[in-house]
Amino acid sequence: xxxxxxxxxxxxxxxxxxxxxxxxxxxxxxxxxxxxxxxxxxxxxxxxxxxxxxxxxxxxxxxxxxxxxxxxxxxxxxxxxxxxxxxxxxxxxxxxxxxxxxxxxxxxxxxxxxxxxxxxxxxxxxxxxxxxxxxxxxxxxxxxxxxxxxxxxxxxxxxxxxxxxxxxxxxxxxxxxxxxxxxxxxxxxxxxxxxxxxxxxxxxxxxxxxxxxxxxxxxxxxxxxxxxxxxxxx
Numbered sequence: 147x148x149x150x151x152x153x154x155x156x157x158x159x160x161x162x163x164x165x166x167x168x169x170x171x172x173x174x175x176x177x178x179x180x181x182x183x184x185x186x187x188x189x190x191x192x193x194x195x196x197x198x199x200x201x202x203x204x205x206x207x208x209x210x211x212x213x214x215x216x217x218x219x220x221x222x223x224x225x226x227x228x229x230x231x232x233x234x235x236x237x238x239x240x241x242x243x244x245x246x247x248x249x250x251x252x253x254x255x256x257x258x259x260x261x262x263x264x265x266x267x268x269x270x271x272x273x274x275x276x277x278x279x280x281x282x283x284x285x286x287x288x289x290x291x292x293x294x295x296x297x298x299x300x301x302x303x304x305x306x307x308x309x310x311x312x313x314x315x316x317x318x319x320x321x322x323x324x325x326x327x328x329x330x331x332x333x334x335x336x337x338x339x340x341x342x343x344x345x346x347x348x349x350x351x352x353x354x355x356x357x358x359x360x361x362x363x364x365x366x367x368x369x370x371x372x373x374x375x376x377x378x379x380x
Contacts, residue, residue: 191247192269200246205344205362211239212316212338214248215268219317222250222271223302226264229273232256234302235291236321239268249274255291260284294322297331298351305333305354309347312356315339322351332357 199210217225223234236253250266261279266272279287300308306317319336331351339345344362349355 188242188245189247189249189265189267189274190245191249191267191274192272193248193267194246195241195248196246200241205338207241208239208318208336208338208344209342211241211248211268212318215239217250217266217268217271219250219306219320220303222266222268223252225266225271225273226250226252226254229264229276230254230256230262232258232262233295235261235295236319237302238319238321255288255295259288259292261288261291291322294324294331294351298322298333300333300349300351300354302333305349305351306335308349308354308356309333309335309337312347312359313337313339313345315341315345318344325357336362 193214193216195207195210195214199207202210219237219239223237226237227234232254234252235255238251239248240251241248248268250268252264252266254262254264256262256278261284262276263279264276265274267274278284302320302322306320309317309320315337317335318338319334321334323332323334324330325332325348333349333351335347335349337345337347345359346362347359348357350357
C-alpha cells in the first residue's frame with residue numbers, strides 16, 4: 147500500500163536576500179543582508195555546504211548534509227529540550243540557501259503551551275537562535291499541536307528508533323502530524339538509508355507500529371528502483 151501521509155516539514159530556515167544601500171565615506175556601496183523567515187539574520191553555523199551542494203536535488207542534498215553534519219537528531223533534540231523544556235514535535239536537518247549554514251531546526255511545544263522554534267548548529271550543537279511563534283495563527287497552531295500530543299503514545303525517540311529498525315541509516319527529519327486519509331496521529335520520519343536513498347516512513351503515534359514506508363524519488367533522482375518503492379510499502 148502506498149504511503150498516504152507525506153513529509154510535511156517545510157524548512158523554516160528559508161533565507162531571503164535583501165539589498166540595502168550603505169553610505170560609505172567617499173562613496174556608496176551595496177551590502178547584502180540575509181534574513182530568515184522571521185525577519186532576523188540568517189543563522190551562521192560552524193558548518194557550511196558548498197555553493198554546488200546547496201542546489202542539489204533533495205536526495206543528493208540530504209547525502210551532502212548528512213556527510214557534513216556532526217550532530218545527530220537525538221543530540222539536536224536534546225539540546226533544544228534543554229533550552230525549552232517541553233515536547234519535541236519536529237526536527238529537520240537543513241541549510242540556509244544563501245549562506246549554506248547547516249543547522250537542525252527543532253520545534254518544541256513548551257510547558258508554557260506555546261510552540262518554540264530552536265535552531266541548532268549542526269557542527270557543534272550550539273543554540274543559534276530561538277523564538278516563540280507569535281503570528282496570527284499561533285494560537286490555533288498551538289491548539290492543533292496540543293491535540294496531536296494528546297493522542298501520541300510513542301514520542302519522537304521511539305518513533306525514530308522504529309524507523310531506523312525498518313530502514314537502517316540516518317534520520318534527517320521527523321514530524322508529528324495527522325494522517326491525510328483518516329486523521330489519525332502519525333510520526334513522519336525521513337531516513338537517508340545506508341543504500342544512499344531517501345526513505346519516508348510513517349509510524350502510528352498510538353501504537354508505534356510502522357504503517358508504511360517508501361523510497362522518495364524526486365524529479366532529478368533516477369527511478370531505477372521504482373519496483374523497490376512498490377515492494378517496500380506495506
